[in-house]
Amino acid sequence: MPRLVRLYIRQVAIGFGLSGVFVALLLGLDVAHLRSLMLSTEGGAIAAFLLFFFNGLVFAGVQFAMTIMRMAEPEDKGPRGGRRKPVATDTVVPVRVAARR
Template identity: 70%
Template sequence: MPKLVKLYIRQVAIGFGLSAIFVGLLVGFNVANLRGLMASTEGGYIAAFLLFFFNGLVFAGVQFAISIMRMADKDDQGPKGGHRQGVRHAQPVAVRVTAGR
């Protein structure tokens, strides 16, 4: 398996682990009465799963982005910004238009 795929799977696992901790803390501390709402609603377990799943997607994406950005080479100290070229400024030109009656 390629190294990048292994890295992605590892970061997704970490993201979903963080999501489980986050949702556990939300429900444990009863933030915005989530525990009572999930317990009293018929489909409360679906809400808990969706909260876990979508937070897992966000946390996994952030984990992967951070790990990719940290992979920059330390010896990449060259000039930054590319080659700047002059910008042409357009000059307005009068155009004759004949209009019929």
């Protein structure tokens, strides 16, 4: 199996694991009365599954994107940030503007 495919599968598994933890905390702490709402309605199990599944898709995508962005090689092309030569800003330069009548 290619290395990138293995990386993707691993990041998807981590994303869905995080989704499981997130949904468990939401339902365990009864945030916005979600647990009581899911337990009192007929389609509560489907709602819990969909909450887990769609959060898993989002978390897996973010996890994979962060991993891919961290794989970039650092750019070492000259000075950056605070190492630039300071620009003289205290020099007065006259500016001539032609006036119209």
